[in-house]
Amino acid sequence: MPQTEVSTADIASQFNEVSVQAISGMRASFSTQSALYEVAAIVLAIFVSLLIYRYLRKWIYRHMPPARSPEFGQKIQRWVLLFVKSTSFSITGSILLWVATQILGLTSLVDVEASRLMLMRTANQVFLAWAILRIMLLLLTAAFGPKLLAPVVKKTVAVIFWICAVLQIAGILPSLVNWMSAVALPIGSTQISLWSIVTGSCTVIVTLGAANMLSQLCESAVISSELDSNLQVVSVRILRITFFSLAVLLALSWSGIDLTVLSVFSGAIGVGIGFGMQKIAANYISGFIILFDRSVKLGDYIQMSGFSGVITQINTRYSVIRNLQGEEMIIPNEMFITNSVKNLTLTDKASAQFVVVSVAYDADVTKALDLALDAVKGQPRVLATPAPWAIVSDLGDSGIDIKAGFFIQDPEKGTGTLKSNIIREILRKYAQAGIEIPYNKLDVTIVSQPERQEASAS
Template sequence: MGRPWSRSVSELFQSLVLAAETMLMSLLRPWVGYQVLIALALFVIAHLLRRWLGPPIRTWMGTREGWPKWRMRVLVVIHQRLRQIFFVTLIWLVVLVMREVTWPSRSYILSLVGTLALAWLLVTFATRLIRSILLRRLVRLGALIYVTLYILGIVDQASRILDAAAISIGEFRLSLLMIVQGIVVIGVLLALARFVTTTTSARVARNEDISPSMRVLITKVVQIVFYALAFFIGVRSLGIDLTGLAVLSGAIGVGLGFGLQKVVSNLVSGVIILLDKSIKPGDVISLGDTFGWIQTLGARYASVVTRDGREYLIPNEDLITGQVVNWSHSNEFVRLDIYFGTAYGDDPHVVRKLAVEAAGDVERVLTSRPPVCHIVGFGDSSVDYILRFWITDPTGGLTNIRGNVYLALWDIFKENDISIPFPQREVLLLGRDQPTDTFADTPAPSASSKSPG
């Protein structure tokens, strides 16, 4: 393995020396030197244009407040590459003019420089689609090297050198060329997968005909499919035989059966939840002592945000096996009940009427489904009532709406002299001169309850 690599390096060095000698000899020609000077002058002009037009363009970009984020990001990338854009534009304008007024050979160097500059600019724009900074830099570097070698016409020589540097393990052979190709191909495919999934997710999210749970399911399926395709195609580009993964998948299956039961259970439970639409983002649920609304549905857990700002990550398995109260499953209507009592001296017909009137005046209480009030029993010191009313926004809280209704009852009862009874105890103290043996014959006085009214 050492001889082919050293021989290839020697051949490359000799070819580079010959190319350098040829280039130096060509620079001695007048028109070649003129083209190099023209390219340098155009670069200086592009730099001056960048400094002159850059600030006004930046100011104009600041006034585009209503534009979408993706359009603003494109403008930012263009603003960062103004020098390259100006240089590519100027050099190709000069090449077109020179081809019309002189021989093509006298603009060959300018054409070569313009082609390289345009290719580098396109690679820079294309790699901006890659979110990962490290992966973006690796793909950009590999793509820049490849397009440079391709334009200069030395791709074959470089490929032979990279392919010679390889290691072999059995029938498997891994070379530097395969690694470079794999990085570039996987990076490009991951960028395309991210672009497709992001576009699909945005379109699905805007479709009102699809339920929220199905939107989440479609998005996750698209992500899994495209990222899996990007990975397998990238691995295949390295020349790795994927049939060997069958043994690995069997080993992974055994590991899942022993150590990852809960993880797999949560993943399967998440798919079931998305398919049966029992729980979806935005639903208000209560599970045990947790009450809140579902913010997101993940592959392993659901994010539930409570009224006090706490965010609970509930495993999907608990949502399947536990008793979950979904306050907004089939519809948004939620009925709330509150209990209260009044004195026996108050007319129950008037009490019921005032209670319904008080609840109807509270904000968030539905008038399309008017409140109702019923007697539920005769207590020791009060007539007991139940007041029922409906709301459609459980995410706004349940305790606060109950408190507002209780406060409205208090105000209207106070205005109409309706008494809210409460137990009272009366304690009798015995005198010291009373014989102690009389306690056995005389029953002790008990506490008595009194109710006002």
């Protein structure tokens, strides 16, 4: 079916005609007695809607879940409450105006055929447009996040939307769409209309936004489950890739782009990965291997490349290790496959720790061992099973070395403070028991000069 071409002059002429009709209709409405009833109904609808909105806003703020709550149910509850808060004023106003229109149409106060209640119908359309805009901004914020949807972007979207709403209310938008459909831009051997570009862009935004929202919901559901941490990361990543791949394919298909053209690009991408993106591809695949074989997991305490710390992130290309000093090291995932990694919490998070003190040779060694063991057992972080122990580890130059060993379940929290507390407690107990802590003693003999000469002469 051929499209009807609409020129710019036709649109301008139609705009002038609609403007004249609108102004004439407004004058006719204000010149009749019904204008007073319509204005009163509009003001009353705004007032009642504002009261309802303020009451709902206070109630919603009291029941709003945290913004970054990972739980699936709380995230759904937050979205529902935000929807009610964003649209309560406009939807309530639209409903009240519709009810007022029906009431005035049934009474004899207003001549409906003469005035056609133009003011109320226009106000109702404005309320509906406002509700649609609020819903659209809410969905865009939920889909792309508040950081991406900055205030400038929101204002731009709102301006474009209100321009389209005014054109739709005035009856000009269909002619403008026909004109954009008739204007074609040559791209290679094909021609694409302006309207196809607009609809294609909107389709891409909608599909990508829907994919992001679905992935966020699935991520919340997976995190709230009892799956292993690695399986959670793998599931979320696979779902995100699946949703975005489907979104891109649907957007291209709905935009009228032949998907067979993508075979050429896929071949080019394969060549690019084979030559210039080997490391990126290797790190990407290594990330999935790490997550599947569970050689390292989130929260594991590892030592690698002279750096030790807790794994806080396993991303697509790299992982992040954070040490006890707050320093973070970014390690490409490929290094976990090609290099040796010392995982201190692979099968069991319990880690053996030791402290060594010395006592004098004339001290009661049995009592010293018992006191050291009591000092270790008194620390809350020390595990009861396996039980702590204390042994004589060495006979030093100045004293007997006492070595106390114990296990802790949380080595990622550090051991410096714990060992310091144990040593301080041992010193306190030894001081109370009269056990001496030895120190190096050197016997220095001073030989005078005459004695040295006699010794050398003899």
